[in-house]
Amino acid sequence: MSESPIRRGVRRYFRLPLHLRRLGRADAKAELEFVLAARVEHYMALGMSAADARDEAIRRLGSSIEQALQDLERSAERREERMRLRDLIDDLRDDVRFAVRGLRRDKVMASFIVVTLALGIGANAAMFGAVDRLLIRGPEHIADPSRVMRFYRTRQAGPNGEVTGGAFGWVSYDNLKHATRSFAAVAAYSVNSTGIAFGTGNDAVLIPSGAATYDLFPLLSAHPQLGRFFDAAEDSPDAPQHVVVLGDALWERAFSRDAAVLGRKVTLGDEQYTIIGVAPHGFTGPQLAPVDVWIPMSLQSRSVSSNWKASWNAQWLRLVARLKPDVTAEQASADATAAYRAAYAGNDASYKTSRLWLAPLVFDNNGHEPTEVTISRWLMGVAAVVLLIACSNVANLLLARALRRRREIAVRIALGAGRGRLVRLLLTESMILAGLGAVAGLAVAWWTSELIRKVLIPGVEWPSAPVDVRVLAVSAAVAVAVGLVTGLAPALRASRPDLTASLKAGAREGGGQSSRLRAALTVSQAALSLVLLTGAGLFVRSLMHVRAIDLGFQPDRVLVVQVRYPTVARLGDRSSAAEVTRRRSVYVEAMQRARRLSYVEHASLSVGLPFQSSFGQYLRVPGWDSIPEFKAPGPFLSAVAPDYFETVGGRLLEGRAFTTADRDGSEPVVIVSRAMARTLWPQQKHVVGQCLYWSTSKDSLTTCSRIVGVMADAHAWGLKELPALNYYIPFGQERGMGGTTLLVRPAPGREADVSRTVRALLLSIDPSISFVRAASLQDTIDPQVRPWRLGAAVFTLMGVLALVVAAVGLYSVMSYLVAQRTREIGVRLALGAQGRSIVLLVLRNSVSMTATGVVIGLAISVWAGRFVGPLLFETSPRDGGVLLAGAATLLAVSVLASAIPALRAKGVNPIEALRAD
Amino acid sequence: MALLKGTLDVLVLRALSWGTMHAFEIITWLETRSGGRLAVADCPLIQPVHRMEERGLVVAQWATTRANA
Numbered sequence: 014m015s016e017s018p019i020r021r022g023v024r025r026y027f028r029l030p031l032h033l034r035r036l037g038r039a040d041a042k043a044e045l046e047f048v049l050a051a052r053v054e055h056y057m058a059l060g061m062s063a064a065d066a067r068d069e070a071i072r073r074l075g076s077s078i079e080q081a082l083q084d085l086e087r088s089a090e091r092r093e094e095r096m097r098l099r100d101l102i103d104d105l106r107d108d109v110r111f112a113v114r115g116l117r118r119d120k121v122m123a124s125f126i127v128v129t130l131a132l133g134i135g136a137n138a139a140m141f142g143a144v145d146r147l148l149i150r151g152p153e154h155i156a157d158p159s160r161v162m163r164f165y166r167t168r169q170a171g172p173n174g175e176v177t178g179g180a181f182g183w184v185s186y187d188n189l190k191h192a193t194r195s196f197a198a199v200a201a202y203s204v205n206s207t208g209i210a211f212g213t214g215n216d217a218v219l220i221p222s223g224a225a226t227y228d229l230f231p232l233l234s235a236h237p238q239l240g241r242f243f244d245a246a247e248d249s250p251d252a253p254q255h256v257v258v259l260g261d262a263l264w265e266r267a268f269s270r271d272a273a274v275l276g277r278k279v280t281l282g283d284e285q286y287t288i289i290g291v292a293p294h295g296f297t298g299p300q301l302a303p304v305d306v307w308i309p310m311s312l313q314s315r316s317v318s319s320n321w322k323a324s325w326n327a328q329w330l331r332l333v334a335r336l337k338p339d340v341t342a343e344q345a346s347a348d349a350t351a352a353y354r355a356a357y358a359g360n361d362a363s364y365k366t367s368r369l370w371l372a373p374l375v376f377d378n379n380g381h382e383p384t385e386v387t388i389s390r391w392l393m394g395v396a397a398v399v400l401l402i403a404c405s406n407v408a409n410l411l412l413a414r415a416l417r418r419r420r421e422i423a424v425r426i427a428l429g430a431g432r433g434r435l436v437r438l439l440l441t442e443s444m445i446l447a448g449l450g451a452v453a454g455l456a457v458a459w460w461t462s463e464l465i466r467k468v469l470i471p472g473v474e475w476p477s478a479p480v481d482v483r484v485l486a487v488s489a490a491v492a493v494a495v496g497l498v499t500g501l502a503p504a505l506r507a508s509r510p511d512l513t514a515s516l517k518a519g520a521r522e523g524g525g526q527s528s529r530l531r532a533a534l535t536v537s538q539a540a541l542s543l544v545l546l547t548g549a550g551l552f553v554r555s556l557m558h559v560r561a562i563d564l565g566f567q568p569d570r571v572l573v574v575q576v577r578y579p580t581v582a583r584l585g586d587r588s589s590a591a592e593v594t595r596r597r598s599v600y601v602e603a604m605q606r607a608r609r610l611s612y613v614e615h616a617s618l619s620v621g622l623p624f625q626s627s628f629g630q631y632l633r634v635p636g637w638d639s640i641p642e643f644k645a646p647g648p649f650l651s652a653v654a655p656d657y658f659e660t661v662g663g664r665l666l667e668g669r670a671f672t673t674a675d676r677d678g679s680e681p682v683v684i685v686s687r688a689m690a691r692t693l694w695p696q697q698k699h700v701v702g703q704c705l706y707w708s709t710s711k712d713s714l715t716t717c718s719r720i721v722g723v724m725a726d727a728h729a730w731g732l733k734e735l736p737a738l739n740y741y742i743p744f745g746q747e748r749g750m751g752g753t754t755l756l757v758r759p760a761p762g763r764e765a766d767v768s769r770t771v772r773a774l775l776l777s778i779d780p781s782i783s784f785v786r787a788a789s790l791q792d793t794i795d796p797q798v799r800p801w802r803l804g805a806a807v808f809t810l811m812g813v814l815a816l817v818v819a820a821v822g823l824y825s826v827m828s829y830l831v832a833q834r835t836r837e838i839g840v841r842l843a844l845g846a847q848g849r850s851i852v853l854l855v856l857r858n859s860v861s862m863t864a865t866g867v868v869i870g871l872a873i874s875v876w877a878g879r880f881v882g883p884l885l886f887e888t889s890p891r892d893g894g895v896l897l898a899g900a901a902t903l904l905a906v907s908v909l910a911s912a913i914p915a916l917r918a919k920g921v922n923p924i925e926a927l928r929a930d
Numbered sequence: 931m932a933l934l935k936g937t938l939d940v941l942v943l944r945a946l947s948w949g950t951m952h953a954f955e956i957i958t959w960l961e962t963r964s965g966g967r968l969a970v971a972d973c974p975l976i977q978p979v980h981r982m983e984e985r986g987l988v989v990a991q992w993a994t995t996r997a998n999a
Binding site for chain 2: 044052092095
């Protein structure tokens with residue numbers, strides 16, 4: 014394109030009427046008329062008559078006048094439109110070039126703004142990524158997911174009031190499937206996150222497995238990426254087939270995405286399965302935890318109980334349904350409740366009158382929104398607050414910058430630049446900053462998301478990258494909004510200056526209005542920062558309380574070793590009783606050999622372990638007609654080998670622990686927990702020597718087990734629970750309980766060695782073992798701690814972020830104010846003011862703004878505390894210490910942030926200050 | 931006379947290389963230089979001028995003619 018002698022933009026200014034379409038048309042008309050006139054004149058000069066000349070001229074147009082005019086108008090219009098667009102693009106390019114040049118002159122401020130926005134936008138993008146998966150999108154590969162819901166049952170049960178659960182038996186599935194009319198489909202599944210052994214011998218690994226009824230896949234509308242899902246015949250309750258559908262991750266990991274896996278056999282927990290399909294990438298069924306293999310429900314149910322098809326007591330399934338299009342959740346719940354009540358044939362009256370209801374898929378086993386989700390939702394809000402702080406900070410800086418440039422802007426206006434043009438120029442600047450911030454923010458988001466995914470919300474399958482299309486879209490939208498919000502106020506203000514004053518005043522600033530706006534921005538930053546700091550404090554305190562809980566044992570020091578044997582069904586000719594005895598001796602030998610290892614402090618065995626498994630037996634205590642249901646959990650019975658209490662770190666309060674002399678056949682003895690002693694023997698101060706009767710049946714409570722000791726209370730299942738009623742009997746004296754666990758207490762720092770050695774040791778003692786799983790007891794408790802850890806970590810991160818942003822913001826604002834007031838300060842110093850009083854002057858200014866913010870922030874914190882309260886652990890949302898610490902931190906930071914500008918103010922040279930301008 | 935598409939643009943630019951011209955003058959110039967072999971209808975000539983203006987190849991200007999029409 015050749016460069017025209019006159020810049021196009023300039024042409025626009027000098028032929029203003031053209032920018033109107035109507036005038037463009039008039040222009041075309043005039044042009045045509047002139048051509049006609051010239052033509053007529055030309056022909057007349059050649060000697061034609063006026064009429065002939067005109068006819069000839071019209072003929073020369075090539076068409077009628079009207080047609081010609083129309084053509085010309087159209088082409089003129091098009092020209093105008095295109096040129097206007099091009100001018101716009103040119104202007105934009107100029108604006109961008111100008112803005113970039115301006116920002117490069119002010120590198121420190123620009124980079125600070127970009128970093129601030131990057132943190133703000135990045136935090137939001139990361140939190141959106143998490144919330145998007147947990148709350149908005151839910152599990153992948155579900156068509157129309159809002160119509161797919163989960164069943165829960167609420168019943169009245171004893172002193173604990175209403176009990177809600179999401180576990181059902183196969184009978185309920187069958188019943189809901191056939192006796193209701195609200196559902197397009199009903200399906201059942203169960204996910205075993207501890208896993209099933211995949212492979213054989215030493216190479217076996219545990220992989221998360223899922224069992225599903227055949228109708229689950231069509232219900233979700235999921236389609237396999239290879240092969241097929243199992244069908245009704247393969248999931249037949251009477252003759253289930255050994256078929257398996259692989260998850261995408263396992264297919265990749267173990268089979269390198271080989272399409273020839275179909276038809277191959279794999280070993281899952283000692284049984285051979287034929288691979289018939291591969292689930293699509295990211296498929297996790299109706300929940301979010303990863304699943305590596307899907308097997309038919311009927312196959313898995315055989316291990317539940319022998320009459321699983323008819324039992325109302327066994328409840329191991331989670332039920333989901335797809336609602337018919339015009340049915341509401343309430344109607345469907347009523348329908349399901351009626352069907353359940355009519356069909357229930359079990360022996361618990363509370364089930365007969367229970368209520369079935371439906372909830373979104375994200376709900377947990379107990380019918381609540383999982384705490385992680387609630388906290389994520391909160392953190393989304395927190396991220397938004399951080400963004401707000403960042404925005405007000407950036408707006409503040411841009412405002413200061415615009416005021417610094419008021420003279421330049423006044424010159425522009427004096428030269429005729431329109432207000433719209435100026436606003437556009439300044440907005441371009443903030444948009445560029447927001448854009449750069451967003452790009453840098455995506456890097457922040459990537460890193461933060463990885464952290465959140467791996468550390469804070471494990472156990473969720475994340476099929477997409479930390480920054481996916483949706484996160485990108487949201488970030489882009491946020492960036493545009495941020496650009497507008499941060500740029501608009503400064504731009505509008507700057508484009509409406511008092512011209513003469515600005516031109517005269519030089520760089521000094523007079524207007525009190527704009528400093529009021531800046532003060533408001535600073536105050537709101539302080540207030541919001543305090544809110545976040547308070548939140549962080551509350552969650553940290555909760556986490557501290559959680560950590561400080563005395564569980565009655567030391568889970569982080571205990572290694573739990575569980576052994577998987579081939580299912581009894583596959584034992585062949587060995588009788589199962591003999592096999593049980595043999596296995597027991599394997600455990601005992603493993604325990605004894607483990608004790609001999611130098612880096613093992615203690616080793617023991619137990620049947621029934623806190624947070625893992627618990628057993629209830631029939632119990633009789635003299636003085637009680639029957640043992641009622643208590644509010645506290647239990648009574649739970651565990652059978653423990655000698656050294657158990659030393660191994661788990663329990664405390665013996667009274668009496669003695671078990672010794673090797675306490676075994677099968679010796680005198681029945683028992684150790685009770687303190688809560689149990691106080692609850693069942695409220696009159697006795699010392700219960701050692703008392704009798705307690707327990708049995709597997711109601712009618713044989715005749716053998717006295719003598720209490721030989723009292724243990725400190727230990728939690729049974731939860732972090733928040735009343736002291737559980739526990740009692741312990743010697744390993745070997747248990748009846749009707751199974752599932753022996755080897756417990757090892759490694760020397761500090763040797764956990765990995767122990768886990769490896771014990772595994773090898775067990776496999777060498779008994780080669781028929783199919784899998785050994787060794788994990789810290791802490792691992793089973795961790796999921797319960799996670800919500801608070803999530804809250805504490807992210808709140809603290811955001812709080813510190815907010816604090817830094819607010820501090821730097823305050824610093825820049827104070828620096829700016831000091832620069833503005835140089836002259837005033839110079840006058841003060843010239844009149845004999847002490848340096849100290851100048852410092853105080855500046856400090857007072859900043860601290861008073863912060864203090865106002867603190868007061869507002871405290872009010873907001875107290876108000877918001879009502880909502881955050883339920884998420885905390887034994888911490889009041891109005892915890893004075895936390896509020897005070899937050900306020901003190903913020904004030905201290907504000908003093909620090911304004912100290913440098915204040916000292917600079919002190920150093921002002923009065924002569925120079927007065928001479929300037 | 932059949933013209934290759936785009937040729938007219940080049941001819942117009944050639945005409946304008948001599949100086950500022952009005953559309954009418956351009957046509958006249960073309961006719962004169964081609965010895966009357968190039969007869970362009972008036973209206974179709976103005977449209978390519980618009981097109982070229984839009985592409986920045988020519989610049990329009992307002993002025994009065996010598997006859998002050």
